[in-house]
Amino acid sequence: MNDLTVLELDALAEIFNISVGRSASALSELTQEPVTMSVPVVHVMPIHRVIELLSPGIGAERLTCVSQMFNGSFSGEAMLMFPENSSLEIVRLMLGSQVPIEQLSEIEQDALNEIGNIILNACFSTIADMLQDTFSCDLPELTVASVDEILQKPESEQTVLFIQIQLALESQNLEGYLAFIMGSGSEANLQQALRGFLEGVQ
Amino acid sequence: MQLFERALSVLQSGVMILDEEYRVHFINRWLNKAFDTSEDLQDKALFDHYPELVGSRIHQAAMQALTSGLPSLLSPGLNRSPLPLFRGQGARRERFSQSIRVQPMMSDDKCFCLIEVQDVSSMVRREALLNKQAEKLNQMALTDELTGIANRRHFNMMLERELRRSELQGTPLSLVFFDIDFFKQYNDHLGHQAGDKCLVAVSDYLRTQLQSYGYQVARYGGEEFCIILPGQAADVAEHLAERCRNEIESLKLKHPSSSVAPVVTASFGVATRSDTQPETQTGLILRADNALYRAKLAGRNRVVVAERQDKELS
Amino acid sequence: MSKTVLVVDDSRVSRMMLSKMINMVASGDWQITEAEDGQQAVEKATAETPDLIVMDINMPVMDGFEAVEILRPQLPDTTMILLSANIQSSSQARAEELGVHFIAKPITPAVAEKALAIWSRENE
Numbered sequence: 001m002n003d004l005t006v007l008e009l010d011a012l013a014e015i016f017n018i019s020v021g022r023s024a025s026a027l028s029e030l031t032q033e034p035v036t037m038s039v040p041v042v043h044v045m046p047i048h049r050v051i052e053l054l055s056p057g058i059g060a061e062r063l064t065c066v067s068q069m070f071n072g073s074f075s076g077e078a079m080l081m082f083p084e085n086s087s088l089e090i091v092r093l094m095l096g097s098q099v100p101i102e103q104l105s106e107i108e109q110d111a112l113n114e115i116g117n118i119i120l121n122a123c124f125s126t127i128a129d130m131l132q133d134t135f136s137c138d139l140p141e142l143t144v145a146s147v148d149e150i151l152q153k154p155e156s157e158q159t160v161l162f163i164q165i166q167l168a169l170e171s172q173n174l175e176g177y178l179a180f181i182m183g184s185g186s187e188a189n190l191q192q193a194l195r196g197f198l199e200g201v202q
Numbered sequence: 203m204q205l206f207e208r209a210l211s212v213l214q215s216g217v218m219i220l221d222e223e224y225r226v227h228f229i230n231r232w233l234n235k236a237f238d239t240s241e242d243l244q245d246k247a248l249f250d251h252y253p254e255l256v257g258s259r260i261h262q263a264a265m266q267a268l269t270s271g272l273p274s275l276l277s278p279g280l281n282r283s284p285l286p287l288f289r290g291q292g293a294r295r296e297r298f299s300q301s302i303r304v305q306p307m308m309s310d311d312k313c314f315c316l317i318e319v320q321d322v323s324s325m326v327r328r329e330a331l332l333n334k335q336a337e338k339l340n341q342m343a344l345t346d347e348l349t350g351i352a353n354r355r356h357f358n359m360m361l362e363r364e365l366r367r368s369e370l371q372g373t374p375l376s377l378v379f380f381d382i383d384f385f386k387q388y389n390d391h392l393g394h395q396a397g398d399k400c401l402v403a404v405s406d407y408l409r410t411q412l413q414s415y416g417y418q419v420a421r422y423g424g425e426e427f428c429i430i431l432p433g434q435a436a437d438v439a440e441h442l443a444e445r446c447r448n449e450i451e452s453l454k455l456k457h458p459s460s461s462v463a464p465v466v467t468a469s470f471g472v473a474t475r476s477d478t479q480p481e482t483q484t485g486l487i488l489r490a491d492n493a494l495y496r497a498k499l500a501g502r503n504r505v506v507v508a509e510r511q512d513k514e515l516s
Numbered sequence: 517m518s519k520t521v522l523v524v525d526d527s528r529v530s531r532m533m534l535s536k537m538i539n540m541v542a543s544g545d546w547q548i549t550e551a552e553d554g555q556q557a558v559e560k561a562t563a564e565t566p567d568l569i570v571m572d573i574n575m576p577v578m579d580g581f582e583a584v585e586i587l588r589p590q591l592p593d594t595t596m597i598l599l600s601a602n603i604q605s606s607s608q609a610r611a612e613e614l615g616v617h618f619i620a621k622p623i624t625p626a627v628a629e630k631a632l633a634i635w636s637r638e639n640e
Binding site for chain 1 (some may be wrong): 234259262266270271273274275276277278279280281301303304325326329332333408
C-alpha cells in the first residue's frame, strides 16, 4: 500500500477519535462514572514494527487482548490491548473491586471482554458510517499473553492500523492500544475508501 | 417435533430471536419461563411488553445487531441482570445474574438477532466469596496476630506514605519508638503467656489513647512498638512520648524482675524528619532506634530525643 | 451583512467537514474562519468577534471547555457550541453551566443545521 497522505491519516484519526468518544459515553453510562478517551496517535505500519514499538515500554509484562475478526471491504482482526496492570486497574475501577488482585477472575475477564467489545463495535460502526461501508464481526475473545505471542502472525509484513488510546477514569490515566490487522488487499481498499470520503468533503 | 426443536425446548439456558421490529420470532421454553409471565412471548414486541428496557444496554445491543450487524456481550460484572428473569419457586423466587450474547443473523435477506442468556448466579456468588476471603487475607497480612494492631509490614507502608507526603507538603514528621524494659526477664520470670498478656495490655491501652489523636501504634517486633506522628515536630512528639511513658507506668503491671521500677515501664526514642536534608525511611527509623538505645543506656523508663540530623553530622 | 462562524478543531478533516456542511445547509450566508486549538480560538475570537463559534472539546494546547470559559464572559452575544463524540451527562452539564450548547459528533449535515438553528433561536 502506498503511504497514506497527511489528510488521509487525519481522517483516520478523526474516525477513531469519534469511535473512542462514543465508547467513553457508553462506558460512562455503564459504570455511572465519568470516562474520557482520546486518540493521540494513529500509525499505519507492518506488524514487526508494531512489536518493535511496543516491546521497550512493555518488556516482559503481558497484555490483555480482546480481539474480534471482521469482514467488510477491508477484513482482518481487530484488537484492543491493555498492559496487564492497566487491565487490573480498569476492572478494579469499573467493577468496584476492593481487593488488590494479581489475576483476573472469570467475572473480570468477562467485563474486559465487554469493554473491548464496546470499543471495537464503536470503531466499526463509526468507520461504517463515515466510509459508507458495512462490517460483520465475530464475538470478542480475550487472551492474556506477551506482545510477541499476541502479534505473532504468519506474515509479519501485514499492515496494521495501530492506534494509541488514552483512557481516563476516576483520575487514573491508562494507556491502551487498538490494532486493526488487515488481510491482503484490505489496505488498498481502506485507502480507496478514505480517498472517496475526502473527495466528498473537499 | 424435530430433534433440533426438541433440543432447544429442553436446553437449560435461554435462546431468543428478535426480528427487525424487535418482535420475538422465537423464544425457547427456559427463557419464556424465566421471564416470570404466564404469557407466551412468541410474536410479542419485546420492548412494548417490557417498556422499562427501552434505551437499556440490551436494547442498544439488539439495535446494534439489527442495524449494524455487530455482536455484543453483556457481562455479569457490568450488567447484573439486564433482563427481568427469575429463578426459584415461591418465597425463594429471585431475579438472577445473567451473561448475555447478542449476535446478528440473516435469513432470506431479513435481519434478525439471536439473544443467548445464561444464569450465572452461582459463579457470581462464588466470586463474591473468594473476594471476601482475599480481603480477609490481606487484612491479616497487615495485622499483628497477638495484639491486633498494625504489624511491621503495615508500619513500613504507612511510614513511606507519610514520609512522602511530608516531603511534598513541607510539613514535619516525627517517629516514636519504644520498648518494654526488661521484657526478657519478665517472660523468664512470669512465663510467656504472661508476657503476651502484658504486650496486649500495653498496646490495647495506647491504641485507644492514641486513636483520639488519629495516631496509629504499630508493633515493630518482639517488645518494640512505634508511633508515626504526621505533621508534628520534635516538641509535640517528645511531649506525647512522655505521656505514653507515664501512662504505661501508671498501668501498674507488676514487674518483679525490673531493676528500674516494681511495675512495667518502657524506654522511648523520638526522631523528627529533618526539613533541611532529605531523609530515607531507614535513616529516620535508625535515628529513632538510636535515641531509644540511649534511653536504655541512660537508665530506662525515660524519653530521649534524637539530635537534629544536621547537628549530628557536624 | 454576512455572519461569521469560527470553526475550531485540531483535525483538519473535521474543519473541512464542518465548513462543507455549513455551506451545504446555508451557503452564502456565513463566512467561515478556522482555528486549530483552544488558544488560537481565543486569539481569533477576541480579534474578530464571530457571531457563532463551533468548537471541538478534545484539542491539544487548550481544550474546548477552557476556551469557552475564557470567551463566554468576553463575548456575551456570540452563540457558542461545543462538539464531541463523548456525550455523557457530566460534559453536557458542564456545557450548560458555562452557558454553551452541546452537539454530538460525527459531523453530518444535520449537525450543521442544528448549529445554525441554535444561532437563529438566540438571535430572533
